Amino acid sequence: MMNREHPREAAPSRRSFLSSLAAGPAVLTGAALKFNVLLIAIDDLRPELGCYGNKLVHSPNMDRLASRGVRFERAYCQYPLCNPSRTSLLTGRYPTTVRVLDNNRYFRTEFPDLLTLPQLFRQNGYVTARAGKIYHGVIDDAPSWDEGGEPVLRRRPPSPEERARQARDSDRWEAVEGEGEDQPDYRTASRAIELLEKYKDRPFFLGVGFVKPHSPLVAPRKYFELYDAARMPLPADFAPRPTLPPKVPAAALQERNGDLFIGRDATPEAARQMIRAYYACVSFMDAQLGRVLDKLESLGLAERTVVVLFSDHGYHLGEKGKWSKHNSLYEVAVRVPLLIVAPGLARANTACPRTVELVDLYPTLAELCGLKPPAGLEGESLVPLLRDPRAAWNHPAYTVTLRGRIFGRSVRTERYRYTEWDPEGTQVELYDHQDDPGERRNLAGEASHAAVRRQMRELLRKLPAAPS
Numbered sequence: 001m002m003n004r005e006h007p008r009e010a011a012p013s014r015r016s017f018l019s020s021l022a023a024g025p026a027v028l029t030g031a032a033l034k035f036n037v038l039l040i041a042i043d044d045l046r047p048e049l050g051c052y053g054n055k056l057v058h059s060p061n062m063d064r065l066a067s068r069g070v071r072f073e074r075a076y077c078q079y080p081l082c083n084p085s086r087t088s089l090l091t092g093r094y095p096t097t098v099r100v101l102d103n104n105r106y107f108r109t110e111f112p113d114l115l116t117l118p119q120l121f122r123q124n125g126y127v128t129a130r131a132g133k134i135y136h137g138v139i140d141d142a143p144s145w146d147e148g149g150e151p152v153l154r155r156r157p158p159s160p161e162e163r164a165r166q167a168r169d170s171d172r173w174e175a176v177e178g179e180g181e182d183q184p185d186y187r188t189a190s191r192a193i194e195l196l197e198k199y200k201d202r203p204f205f206l207g208v209g210f211v212k213p214h215s216p217l218v219a220p221r222k223y224f225e226l227y228d229a230a231r232m233p234l235p236a237d238f239a240p241r242p243t244l245p246p247k248v249p250a251a252a253l254q255e256r257n258g259d260l261f262i263g264r265d266a267t268p269e270a271a272r273q274m275i276r277a278y279y280a281c282v283s284f285m286d287a288q289l290g291r292v293l294d295k296l297e298s299l300g301l302a303e304r305t306v307v308v309l310f311s312d313h314g315y316h317l318g319e320k321g322k323w324s325k326h327n328s329l330y331e332v333a334v335r336v337p338l339l340i341v342a343p344g345l346a347r348a349n350t351a352c353p354r355t356v357e358l359v360d361l362y363p364t365l366a367e368l369c370g371l372k373p374p375a376g377l378e379g380e381s382l383v384p385l386l387r388d389p390r391a392a393w394n395h396p397a398y399t400v401t402l403r404g405r406i407f408g409r410s411v412r413t414e415r416y417r418y419t420e421w422d423p424e425g426t427q428v429e430l431y432d433h434q435d436d437p438g439e440r441r442n443l444a445g446e447a448s449h450a451a452v453r454r455q456m457r458e459l460l461r462k463l464p465a466a467p468s
Contacts (some may be wrong), residue, residue: 001088002039005253005290009138009424013340013461014251019243022251027067029098033367034125034126034203034254034304034370035203035304035305035306035332035368035369035390036203036204036205036206036301036305036306037121037126037204037205037206037305037306037308037344037365037369038206038208038292038296038302038305038306038307038308039118039134039205039207039208039308040119040209040210040213040231040253040289040292040307040308040309040310041086041132041133041134041171041207041208041209041210041310041311042207042209042210042285042309042310042312043082043133043209043210043211043212043213043214043311043312043314044108044214044215044259044311044312044313044314044315044339045211045213045282045285045311045314045336045337045443046311046315046317046332046335046337047075047311047314047335047336047337047411047424048282048313049062049063049066049282049337050062050063050313050415051134051339052066052071052073052196052337053128055281056227056279056379057282058223058279058281058282058283058286058291059283059286060286060397061119061286061289061290062286062289062309062337062339063272063294064293065289065307065309065339065341066339066349067219067348067349068307068341068346068348068349069307069339069340069341069342069346069347069348069349069350069386070137070336070339070340070341070346070347070350070352070385070386070389071337071339071350071351071352072338072339072340072352072354072356072382072385073351073352073353074333074335074352074353074354074356074397074412075269075310075335075336075337075356075357075358076335076336076355076356076357076397076398076399076412077154077311077312077314077334077336077356077357077358077359077399078094078328078357078359078399078400079095079400079401079417080313080314080325080327080328080333080401081102081138081313081325081401082103082136082137082312082331083100083102083103083104083105083135083137083139083312084100084101084102084103084270085312085313085358086134086135086136086312086405087100087107087135087136088100088358088359089117089310089312089358089359089361089362090116090117090118090134090135090141090144090362091107091111091116091362092117092118092262092359092362092363092374092376092377092378092379093114093359093376093377093378093465094278094378094398094400094464096360096399096400096463096464096465097464098110098114099111101135101402102402103136103139104139104262106133106141107209108141111397114291115374116141117144117146117156117361117362117365118130118134118144118187118205118207119141119143119144120362120366120371120373120374121205121365121369121371122144122145122146122205124369125201125203125372126202126203126204126205127146127147127157127199127202127205128144128145128146128147128204128205128206128207128406129145129146129148129195129199129204129205129207130144130145130147130148130149130206130207130208130209130321131148131188131189131191131192131195131206131207131208131209132180132184132185132191132207132208132209132210132211132347133188133209133210134207134208134209143437147195148195148207158442161209167261167263168262170215170216170259170260170262171215171216171259171260171261171262172215172216172275173216173217173218173274173276174215174217174218174277175219175220175221175224175277175280176218176219176220176221177218177220177221178220179222180219180220181222181282182232183218183219183220184211185210185211185212185284185288186288188208188209188210188211188288189208189210189288189289189292190291192206192208192292192295193291193292193295194329194363194403196292196295196296196299196301197295197299200301203444206218207396208292208403210285210288210289211285212281212284212285212314213278213279213281213282215259215279215324216261217260217274217278217280217281218278219220219271219277219283219284219286220253220350223280223281223283223284223287224276224277224280224345226279226280226283227276227279227280228441229269229272229273229275229276229439230272232271232272232273232275232276234268234272234275234318235273235317235318235319235438236272236438237318237319237320237321237438237440238268238271238321239319239320239321240265240267241257241265241266241321242254242255242257242320242321242322243259243320243321243322245320245439245441245442246441247441247442247444247445248429248442249421249422249427249428250430251308251403251406251408251421251422251427251428252328252329252330252408252419253320253322253328254322254327254328254403255325257322257324258323258324258325258326259324259325259326260274260321260323260324261274265311266321266323271318271326274317275317275318278315278317278352278381279420287357289309294354299341303343303345304343304364304408305341305343306340306341306342306368307339307340307341308338308339308340308341308361308411309337309338309339309340309363310335310336310337310338310339310358310361311337312331312336312358313325313333313334313336314331314332314334314335315332315333315334316328316330316332316333317332319438327401327403327408328401329399329400329401329408329409329410329419329429330439331417331431331433331437331439332411333398334410334412336358337375338356338358340364340382340386342368342386345368345383345386345387347389351388351389352389352390352400353389353390353414354385354389354391354393354395354414355368355393355395355396355398355412355413355414356380356382356393356395356400357396357397358379358394359378359379360380360381360382361379361382362377362379363377363379364379364381364382364383364386365378366381367381367383368383368386369381378464380395380428392463396411396412396413396459397411397412398410398411398412398460398463399412400463404416406421406422407421407423408420408421409460409463410460411459411460411463413459414433415432415433415457416431416432416452416456417429417430417431417433417436418430418444418453418456418459418460419456420457422461423430425457428444428453429442430442430443430444430449430453430456431443431451432449
């Protein structure tokens, strides 16, 4: 798609815009009152932040963003891996529908005409720009962006030697000197600041993608000094290596870790050091987010910009002996932080307990900005929950994963998680989060929960079918 000229629109003054919000309906349309969108994607981030109740983690900028909007307590990705999760969100369709189930497939190979979320905004007079990781790695989508888009790069699979070297490089932590100016997230924040300056007088959709706390866990030393390794808590089900709970199908846990402690045991001391490094990376990334939010506010754009912050998936930090997200359908791998600030609509500093999905973000942003979404979206607009975070909501969350020929599917309600690992539904997990938030007791085989199992199985049948 060729770039085209956007009509230049003078930004309304801060006072006039706020007056319109107060008089308004809450969801605004019309050229004079167009909301900007700042979409902030973070890699491998668990919802362990100050605003989510973790008082150990230093996350002042994510916390201040949460204080301005709605914090979703039960938000879930659709696949615990970067490319499938991000593709699902940006196309508004489940991974099984768009048929992206690994880190190598580009959705337009099979669906060339899908209208992505940024592309919808681009077609409606917004300038769309990207800084950092929004799609996955070398799989970008040039039609989505006026600035920052790149063609998909075709690359050969890594050799066994290259794969071994990549594993060694990722399986580490390091404290570096300085402010981190040579780190990707610092450069991403600097680029985002440039783009805000450049497009401050035009309606924009800006995607900003931070990669930390993705491995390798490298951050400036000053952020490591925020944490004492000896005080890092280990999970209750910590183990030296991936270890299945009792009465759980073998498919539920990959035997080999994918990111950290690859091919080796994690001692309690080494585990605490790694958790410290993870938190240091969270704090470093948070500081870079703060630079972007400061610029948004100094330009007078905060009151007319919808801000969405999310992680593409969660992460195991030793739970069940696992140190990655790969192929896990446990809560820690698929629950994500999700913060939405919608000026004039979202209630400040509120928590939403409803079960929501990242695939819901496409219809949500379209509705907030008065755009007509394409047919075929599979998420639900979260606007009713932005108005009233405790409103009635009858939508579960679905997550899938594919490992070889094993296809896992999971459904989460506010109380239960139900997972199947085979088409016949004989390899099953069922957890009651009211009594077992750590998912350590599989109830699938207990007669007392037979009715719940049947109900959750029926919910799972509503997920679009797995690829053949």
